[in-house]
Amino acid sequence: MTERQNIEVPLIVRVARGDRQAFEKLYGDSSPRLYAICLKMLGNVDEAQDVLQEVFVKIWHHADEYHAGRGTPQTWMMSIARYACLDSLRARFRQRGVEELRGDMASDAPDPQQAALQIVDRRLLDQCLDELDGRHRASIQMAYFHGFSHFELASRLDVPLGTAKSWVRRGVAFLRRCLER
Amino acid sequence: MKADRFERDQALAAEYVLGTLSGRARRRFETWMMESERLRRRVWYWERRLAPLNAALQPVAPPKAVWSGIQARLEHGRDRRGLRRGLVVSLAAAAMVVAVLLAARPFQHSPGPLYLGVVQNASGQPLWVVESRPDSDSLVVRGVKPGDAGPGKDYELWILPRSGPPQSLGVLPGNRGNRDIELSRRQDRALRLSGRLAISLERQGGSPTGLPQGPVLYQFHLLRIQPRLNG
Numbered sequence: 001m002t003e004r005q006n007i008e009v010p011l012i013v014r015v016a017r018g019d020r021q022a023f024e025k026l027y028g029d030s031s032p033r034l035y036a037i038c039l040k041m042l043g044n045v046d047e048a049q050d051v052l053q054e055v056f057v058k059i060w061h062h063a064d065e066y067h068a069g070r071g072t073p074q075t076w077m078m079s080i081a082r083y084a085c086l087d088s089l090r091a092r093f094r095q096r097g098v099e100e101l102r103g104d105m106a107s108d109a110p111d112p113q114q115a116a117l118q119i120v121d122r123r124l125l126d127q128c129l130d131e132l133d134g135r136h137r138a139s140i141q142m143a144y145f146h147g148f149s150h151f152e153l154a155s156r157l158d159v160p161l162g163t164a165k166s167w168v169r170r171g172v173a174f175l176r177r178c179l180e181r
Numbered sequence: 182m183k184a185d186r187f188e189r190d191q192a193l194a195a196e197y198v199l200g201t202l203s204g205r206a207r208r209r210f211e212t213w214m215m216e217s218e219r220l221r222r223r224v225w226y227w228e229r230r231l232a233p234l235n236a237a238l239q240p241v242a243p244p245k246a247v248w249s250g251i252q253a254r255l256e257h258g259r260d261r262r263g264l265r266r267g268l269v270v271s272l273a274a275a276a277m278v279v280a281v282l283l284a285a286r287p288f289q290h291s292p293g294p295l296y297l298g299v300v301q302n303a304s305g306q307p308l309w310v311v312e313s314r315p316d317s318d319s320l321v322v323r324g325v326k327p328g329d330a331g332p333g334k335d336y337e338l339w340i341l342p343r344s345g346p347p348q349s350l351g352v353l354p355g356n357r358g359n360r361d362i363e364l365s366r367r368q369d370r371a372l373r374l375s376g377r378l379a380i381s382l383e384r385q386g387g388s389p390t391g392l393p394q395g396p397v398l399y400q401f402h403l404l405r406i407q408p409r410l411n412g
Binding site for chain 2: 032078082083088140141145150153
């Protein structure tokens with residue numbers, strides 16, 4: 001569908017003013033990417049669709065809170081989608097308990113390296129991820145794509161909780177140094 | 182010392198964006214974030230920095246039903262444009278209701294601020310009035326004229342926290358009914374931070390899962406209303 005369609009700021013401004021047509025265009029341009037995020041994070045079609053609805057209702061109501069500090073409109077919407085998915089995952093986690101969740105962790109190894117590198121930021125991030133210790137990288141990617149908490153990471157990676165925490169922490173600290181240099 | 186704090190904030194912000202910061206720590210961080218511009222900027226930094234990871238995901242067009250669902254929710258929940266246009270009307274309605282409440286039950290000692298929400302249907306007819314006082318940890322909900330929820334159905338009230346799933350405040354009273362809702366500390370806090378409530382249509386007795394199952398019909402804010410002292 002709308003491959004790499006750039007969402008432009010004026011479109012968001014129109015949405016913020018309550019322009020339904022602009023909103024429909026925004027939905028058309030951005031929903032495939034946001035849906036992909038929800039599918040990846042939630043691993044469940046129904047839930048992904050529910051959350052996607054919620055995300056766009058939020059975008060409609062909060063479009064006037066967008067500002068450049070949040071990145072491009074695309075980035076901002078992705079963040080909204082990610083936080084909504086994280087919330088949904090946490091609610092699910094609370095409802096089902098830990099045991100069931102453990103059994104549910106399929107071997108769906110994240111492979112974010114494969115896509116074409118289209119953005120400079122992306123290339124830089126990839127470089128930095130490449131330089132990262134493999135375990136640290138895995139824990140960051142798993143957290144990002146699956147919304148795993150430290151605890152879930154630990155059980156998924158089969159390491160003690162403290163180890164999972166420190167892998168993430170060190171991974172993040174390294175990434176920052178790398179991205180800044 | 183400063184450098185330590187910088188490192189700590191950076192680490193927390195990154196973990197907030199990643200999602201590994203969870204539970205109480207996540208909620209605490211959200212509170213700090215509200216208080217600190219600096220911390221918000223750190224979070225935005227990580228949102229921007231990590232976003233390119235998503236480029237690896239192949240876009241998938243969602244089914245048509247998703248868009249219809251969004252439209253239905255905006256119609257039902259009164260879209261913001263409607264709310265904005267309706268704000269004057271809302272405030273007028275609220276003022277009228279306040280006047281009625283004052284007449285019926287004058288403020289006794291402390292005319293402190295009142296938090297008030299008026300839930301109206303699309304034609305401006307008030308359905309429920311929700312009020313609370315800053316010095317109390319309960320909400321009072323009055324059914325003005327909500328109409329029947331339908332056989333085997335109830336209206337359920339929810340807090341919409343700034344983040345995290347809605348928190349149920351139980352089912353609502355019907356016409357002319359009143360309900361006092363005692364807020365737990367968690368609910369009180371969530372409501373203070375967001376000021377947002379919603380009403381959904383649920384099976385009788387309310388949603389069994391603790392999360393809204395039925396359509397969200399109304400979303401509204403509590404408005405702060407300061408009564409005149411010399412009134």
